[in-house]
Amino acid sequence: MQTSTEVTNYLLAKPGAYVDYPFGPQVRVFKVAEKVFALFDPDQNPLRINLKCEPMQSLALRDLFDAIQPGYHMNKKHWNTITLDGSVPRGELMRLFDLSFELVVKGLPKARRIALRAD
Structure with missing residues (x-):
């Protein structure tokens, strides 16, 4: 998964996901319930x-993959920047996309989480 179309389609398939452009037309910001879970x-x-990530997992991933670095212009404890150069296996990328989404949804109020499951 290396093209912007593939990544966009995968991320938008998440329940309640949508694209926003708060930083201008060049940066796609993927949100759920007004909360960012991915951008590129x-x-x-x-x-x-x-992508958002659990802090301990972020450190381990950065040790395993040169293509995973602390989040560019983000909180480096909770965000990673992943270069999609083919060095991170597709399955791992999909897992990280899913994890970022799940971490954001997990932080939503219970009623919002339930509403997303109903969609």
Whole structure:
């Protein structure tokens, strides 16, 4: 999963996910219930995406993969920037996309979480 179209389609398939452009037309910001769970500039080559992650897992991932770095312009404890250069296996990328979404949903009020499951 290396193209912006593939990544966009995967992220938008999440319940309640949508794209916003608060930083201008060049940066796609993926949100659920007004909370950011991913963002990237589709014109970058290679594509780099910021994803939320658990702090301890972030450190382990950064040790395992050169393509995973502390989040660019983000809280480096909770966010990673992943360069989609093919070095991180597709299954791991999908797991990290899912984890970012799940971490944001987990932080929502219970009523919002229930509403997302009903969609």
